[in-house]
Amino acid sequence: MVMTKEEFKKELRQRLRENYAIEVEGAKPPELFNTLGALLKAKFSEDWRATWKDYLVGKQKQVYYFSIEFLPGKMLKSNLLNMGMLEMVREALAEMDIDLEELAEVERDMALGNGGLGRLASCFMDSLASCGLPGNGNGIRYDYGLFKQRFVDGYQVELPDEWLRSGNIWEIRRDSKAVDVRIGGHVYLKEVRKGRLKPVYENTRTLRAVPYDTGMVGYGNGVVNTLRLWSVEIPSSEEDRYQSIEGRRELEDLTAVLYPDDSNEKGRLTRLIQEYFFVSAGIQSIIRYYKRLNQPMTRLSEYVAIHINDTHPALCVPEMMRILMDEQNLSWKQAWDTTVKVMSYTNHTIMAEALEKWPIDLMKRTIPRMYQIIEEIDARYVASMREIHEHDLVERTRIIKDGQVHMAHLAIIGSYSTNGVAKLHSDLLKSVVLHDFYVIFPDRFNNKTNGIAQRRWSQLSNEPLSNVLNEAIGTSWRKNAADLKLLMNYQGDQQVLKKLAEAKKKNKQALAAYIKENTGIEVSTEAIFDVQIKRLHAYKRQLLNLLHIIKLYLDLKDNPEHPMQSRVFIFGAKAAPSYAYAKTIIKCINETANLINNDPDINGRLKIVFLPNYNVTLAEKIIPAADVSEQISLASKEASGTSNMKLMLNGAITIATLDGANVEIRNAVGDDNIFIFGLTEKEVYQYYENREYSSIRLYEENSVIQRVLNTFIDGTIPNILYEGREIFDSLIKYNDEYFLLRDFDSYVQAQEKINEAYANPKIWQKISLINTANAGRFSSDETVRRYAEDIWNIESKLSYSNKKG
Numbered sequence: 070m071v072m073t074k075e076e077f078k079k080e081l082r083q084r085l086r087e088n089y090a091i092e093v094e095g096a097k098p099p100e101l102f103n104t105l106g107a108l109l110k111a112k113f114s115e116d117w118r119a120t121w122k123d124y125l126v127g128k129q130k131q132v133y134y135f136s137i138e139f140l141p142g143k144m145l146k147s148n149l150l151n152m153g154m155l156e157m158v159r160e161a162l163a164e165m166d167i168d169l170e171e172l173a174e175v176e177r178d179m180a181l182g183n184g185g186l187g188r189l190a191s192c193f194m195d196s197l198a199s200c201g202l203p204g205n206g207n208g209i210r211y212d213y214g215l216f217k218q219r220f221v222d223g224y225q226v227e228l229p230d231e232w233l234r235s236g237n238i239w240e241i242r243r244d245s246k247a248v249d250v251r252i253g254g255h256v257y258l259k260e261v262r263k264g265r266l267k268p269v270y271e272n273t274r275t276l277r278a279v280p281y282d283t284g285m286v287g288y289g290n291g292v293v294n295t296l297r298l299w300s301v302e303i304p305s306s307e308e309d310r311y312q313s314i315e316g317r318r319e320l321e322d323l324t325a326v327l328y329p330d331d332s333n334e335k336g337r338l339t340r341l342i343q344e345y346f347f348v349s350a351g352i353q354s355i356i357r358y359y360k361r362l363n364q365p366m367t368r369l370s371e372y373v374a375i376h377i378n379d380t381h382p383a384l385c386v387p388e389m390m391r392i393l394m395d396e397q398n399l400s401w402k403q404a405w406d407t408t409v410k411v412m413s414y415t416n417h418t419i420m421a422e423a424l425e426k427w428p429i430d431l432m433k434r435t436i437p438r439m440y441q442i443i444e445e446i447d448a449r450y451v452a453s454m455r456e457i458h459e460h461d462l463v464e465r466t467r468i469i470k471d472g473q474v475h476m477a478h479l480a481i482i483g484s485y486s487t488n489g490v491a492k493l494h495s496d497l498l499k500s501v502v503l504h505d506f507y508v509i510f511p512d513r514f515n516n517k518t519n520g521i522a523q524r525r526w527s528q529l530s531n532e533p534l535s536n537v538l539n540e541a542i543g544t545s546w547r548k549n550a551a552d553l554k555l556l557m558n559y560q561g562d563q564q565v566l567k568k569l570a571e572a573k574k575k576n577k578q579a580l581a582a583y584i585k586e587n588t589g590i591e592v593s594t595e596a597i598f599d600v601q602i603k604r605l606h607a608y609k610r611q612l613l614n615l616l617h618i619i620k621l622y623l624d625l626k627d628n629p630e631h632p633m634q635s636r637v638f639i640f641g642a643k644a645a646p647s648y649a650y651a652k653t654i655i656k657c658i659n660e661t662a663n664l665i666n667n668d669p670d671i672n673g674r675l676k677i678v679f680l681p682n683y684n685v686t687l688a689e690k691i692i693p694a695a696d697v698s699e700q701i702s703l704a705s706k707e708a709s710g711t712s713n714m715k716l717m718l719n720g721a722i723t724i725a726t727l728d729g730a731n732v733e734i735r736n737a738v739g740d741d742n743i744f745i746f747g748l749t750e751k752e753v754y755q756y757y758e759n760r761e762y763s764s765i766r767l768y769e770e771n772s773v774i775q776r777v778l779n780t781f782i783d784g785t786i787p788n789i790l791y792e793g794r795e796i797f798d799s800l801i802k803y804n805d806e807y808f809l810l811r812d813f814d815s816y817v818q819a820q821e822k823i824n825e826a827y828a829n830p831k832i833w834q835k836i837s838l839i840n841t842a843n844a845g846r847f848s849s850d851e852t853v854r855r856y857a858e859d860i861w862n863i864e865s866k867l868s869y870s871n872k873k874g
């Protein structure tokens with residue numbers, strides 16, 4: 070990507086003249102951003118085309134990562150970094166009196182996801198390209214991203230996120246690659262010749278699926294993969310059918326919104342059509358490409374791997390069957406053998422309510438051919454398994470039962486690999502959640518611990534830290550995150566420790582300024598910055614965090630000299646709009662913040678900052694400034710977590726339960742460098758078995774818990790008449806589903822240890838260094854390499870990754 074500063078300036082000027090008829094001097098940030106984006110896209114498009122061509126000519130096996138969510142955030146700086154142009158462009162712009170950071174702010178976050186699931190998909194896109202692995206994304210181009218969150222009187226208010234309003238400079242609409250997707254109506258099978266059945270469709274509707282491609286630029290290697298997102302349109306053949314505006318709207322709205330809920334399925338019909346829509350379009354486009362390779366359909370798995378990210382794309386299984394049988398004339402057996410060899414599946418949750426199911430009649434009505442094929446898969450599965458396994462086991466693992474289609478069952482039965490996302494989670498899948506399937510298909514189960522794109526989460530978002538690392542251990546960690554380990558040699562080096570502390574201070578100052586500007590709250594950078602950022606969910610236990618804060622507040626009220634480090638508790642979290650309890654917790658945190666932040670007795674020693682509209686860009690501001698990382702879900706409930714990894718990489722010290730990837734973080738840093746508390750997953754399951762948990766007993770016997778909980782109903786926290794009661798009842802009357810009160814004491818103790826450690830900067834700084842040094846193993850480069858080797862069987866072409874390295 071060789072381009073000199075002068076060439077760059079010249080081209081920028083030229084493009085501004087051509088596209089906007091202006092000079093650099095008069096250009097506004099949006100004009101500059103769009104021009105810069107277009108310039109970069111033009112530059113990497115040569116590599117994009119070359120990569121595509123290489124894959125085609127080399128008949129490279131490629132993976133297609135199907136995900137109903139992608140959460141890339143802003144792409145300008147990430148593309149600049151990966152193209153090796155970040156410093157050059159920053160300087161060139163500065164010479165023209167333009168601040169790159171100001172331009173970067175213009176870009177809207179691409180927020181086509183809810184949280185961890187979508188962010189993981191985007192980290193994988195970055196890592197696949199950066200490792201030179203042939204891998205592409207397939208998803209939906211929602212017109213509206215995840216809602217924008219505001220607080221009004223402490224309540225969450227949701228506003229639409231019109232991210233496309235001023236266009237999207239990175240995407241390319243490809244009309245020539247559009248495909249049709251059929252929904253609704255009826256379908257029956259007709260014998261066309263002996264033993265050969267063909268489906269006949271009646272009264273179906275046809276949707277036009279138009280792809281928008283975005284280049285996924287690899288880090289310094291000239292590889293550019295493709296993220297393909299589908300948008301719905303009305304095909305010209307059907308225009309006459311939609312004469313009313315309403316009719317058109319209804320159809321065009323199919324890809325309008327992302328369902329802002331990662332656990333409960335709402336807006337069911339539209340959601341099901343969305344799932345089929347992007348699955349069908351994606352598989353059709355894969356098969357069309359495959360036909361150019363001139364290989365028989367039965368050898369598809371030698372050239373194509375399809376990954377089902379959570380159950381939303383599980384229809385990949387019946388849709389592949391449909392295409393192979395109905396359109397490519399394979400027999401059932403050939404089609405089935407081929408399909409299972411192509412598909413792999415990741416499970417992301419053990420939460421029962423999040424295991425996706427669809428009512429039979431709804432599926433029959435909306436995607437009748439899919440239902441027919443699923444019925445047949447189910448019948449054949451039962452017939453073949455009954456010969457080997459006991460009746461009840463087979464019945465429990467059926468795809469269709471209790472009037473519903475079980476999508477996880479479909480995904481497991483229709484694929485050759487099922488993985489969990491952290492060791493503990495994968496073990497729980499085998500021993501509890503999917504145990505029946507593990508008995509039947511033991512070889513299909515494996516673990517792939519999640520990871521994060523270390524480039525975005527350190528190099529881009531934390532330059533002060535990156536600079537210290539470069540000085541101390543060289544720059545190889547930028548390409549190979551495992552080299553962060555070299556930092557371990559400096560754990561006693563006061564120079565390096567001091568520089569790390571200075572970098573943290575700088576980041577805290579920047580965040581403090583942001584907090585002041587956006588909330589009006591003043592925070593001291595001397596205080597511990599204690600961070601919990603993630604979706605708001607009862608199992609993640611933001612409420613436990615709040616209970617501890619209230620305890621500290623009461624301690625300080627009792628005794629203003631109470632020994633403790635000053636702390637700023639920073640929250641970022643969106644609640645699903647239909648999730649009333651989560652919204653109640655938001656309200657309570659905000660009202661407690663009002664109380665504490667304005668209480669003169671507290672005198673600033675305790676602050677709560679709930680930053681609205683948590684998203685990737687906000688995460689990039691908060692994480693570099695964090696001292697403490699709160700990972701306090703009830704053990705067994707968080708499949709992996711990835712904010713735990715991002716925070717660790719940035720030198721935050723973790724307070725955690727032994728849940729998800731926290732277990733692996735502890736193994737990486739050692740017990741002395743993490744603060745573990747709470748029930749283990751075994752103890753949690755014991756409570757489920759013996760049913761001996763009694764929150765009311767804990768409340769009655771523990772005066773601290775009593776005092777803290779009473780603040781919710783006795784007026785101590787103002788303005789939460791109803792909300793406080795709801796919280797109180799959930800903990801006492803409904804027996805505290807996530808065992809907050811059981812973990813309270815041990816959480817408080819762990820927090821006290823944090824307090825002591827922070828009081829000794831030398832100890833603190835050393836622990837912080839050890840966390841950064843051991844974060845390399847959580848790089849998503851490593852994660853996708855393991856997927857590539859163990860599951861997808863795809864190879865990096867060294868010729869790509871070394872081409873421009």
Ligand SMILES: *Cc1c(COP(=O)(O)O)cnc(C)c1O
Pocket residue numbers: 183184185188602603604683684685688709710711712713715
């Ligand atoms: C990393 C990330 C998440 C995931 O956070 P967890 O704590 O792992 O649930 C969610 N949202 C955003 C914007 C993220 O960057």
